[in-house]
Amino acid sequence: LNKPEWYLTQVLMWIGNHAKFLDDKIQPILDKAGSSVNAGLEFSRALVMLILEKLAADIPCVLYDDTLFCHLVDEVLLFERELYSVHGYLSSLPSCMHILSEESCFQRWLTVEKKFALQKMDSMLSSEAAWTSQYKDITDVDEMKVPDCAETFMTLLLVITDRYKNLPTASRKLQFLGLQKELVDDFRIRLTQVMKEETRASLGFRYCAILNAVNYIATVLADWADNV
Numbered sequence: 001l002n003k004p005e006w007y008l009t010q011v012l013m014w015i016g017n018h019a020k021f022l023d024d025k026i027q028p029i030l031d032k033a034g035s036s037v038n039a040g041l042e043f044s045r046a047l048v049m050l051i052l053e054k055l056a057a058d059i060p061c062v063l064y065d066d067t068l069f070c071h072l073v074d075e076v077l078l079f080e081r082e083l084y085s086v087h088g089y090l091s092s093l094p095s096c097m098h099i100l101s102e103e104s105c106f107q108r109w110l111t112v113e114k115k116f117a118l119q120k121m122d123s124m125l126s127s128e129a130a131w132t133s134q135y136k137d138i139t140d141v142d143e144m145k146v147p148d149c150a151e152t153f154m155t156l157l158l159v160i161t162d163r164y165k166n167l168p169t170a171s172r173k174l175q176f177l178g179l180q181k182e183l184v185d186d187f188r189i190r191l192t193q194v195m196k197e198e199t200r201a202s203l204g205f206r207y208c209a210i211l212n213a214v215n216y217i218a219t220v221l222a223d224w225a226d227n228v
Contacts (some may be wrong), residue, residue: 001061001062001068002056004071004072004075004076005078007051007054008051008075008079009079010080011039011050011051011079012049012082012083012086013048014086015043015044015047015083015087016041016087018040018043018087018222019087021050022039022040022043023039023040026039026041027039028215029124031216034118040087040088041088041089041090041093044083044087045091045093045113048083048089048093048094048095048096049082049094051079051096052094052096052098052099055072055076055099056099057071059072059099059105061123063104063105063108063109066112066115069108069109069112070116071111073100073112075099076096076099076100077147077163079096080095080096080097080166083095083150091166091168094166095166095174097168098165098168101168101169101172102141102165106172106175110175110176110179113160113176113179114165114182114183114227117156117160117179117183118183118186120152120156121153121156121183121186121187121190124148124149124152124153125149125190125194127148127149129148130145130147130148130149131148131149131205131206131209131210132147132148132209133145133146133147133148134148134151141217142162143227145208145209145212145215146213147209147210147211147212149211149212149215150212150216151216153187153217154216154217154220155181156183157180157183157184159174160176160179160180160183164176171221184221188215190214191210191214194206195207195210196211
């Protein structure tokens with residue numbers, strides 16, 4: 001249960017190792033017979049169906065173990081990425097995202113995603129470098145004077161988007177978007193709390209860093225507004 005990458009990698013190897021044989025030997029036979037079947041895709045689809053069966057059996061066993069469940073989700077997302085980008089799998093065919101979209105599994109995924117995001121926010125704001133810019137010595141790069149915590153936070157949101165963007169239904173994607181909105185609001189509240197401690201020194205280093213963080217986040221969110 002703690003090594004889903006074993007069978008996921010094995011299937012990717014089988015798909016890669018058989019591609020040339022299927023294209024060179026099997027596809028011409030299908031074409032000659034007037035069949036519309038793509039040998040490589042059909043082979044991949046059949047192997048993915050085996051993985052769906054395996055996941056359906058394994059997920060209930062790891063559902064309430066945060067470490068095992070998160071590892072499984074991470075490995076499935078890596079598998080999906082390679083399946084589509086390297087092996088030309090089609091989004092119209094069965095995929096692991098359908099299993100991750102099933103109610104009990106999906107709600108658990110949302111819960112652990114939120115838990116780890118909040119932990120990440122705790123660590124980024126308690127870091128010694130939270131209010132300094134990592135580009136502070138490179139003036140042409142750092143026009144916005146973005147503090148490290150704001151940049152890390154937006155990267156966190158971007159990573160979450162990257163993880164859920166291939167979910168098969170808009171309703172599931174919207175639930176993840178709801179989580180992101182919660183995180184933005186949580187970050188806003190945290191910034192407000194820090195700002196209240198700094199009101200006596202409104203031209204101080206940290207107060208200015210908070211204003212720069214807010215400006216940066218607002219700018220980036222506006223840039224993302226066109227991304228459906």
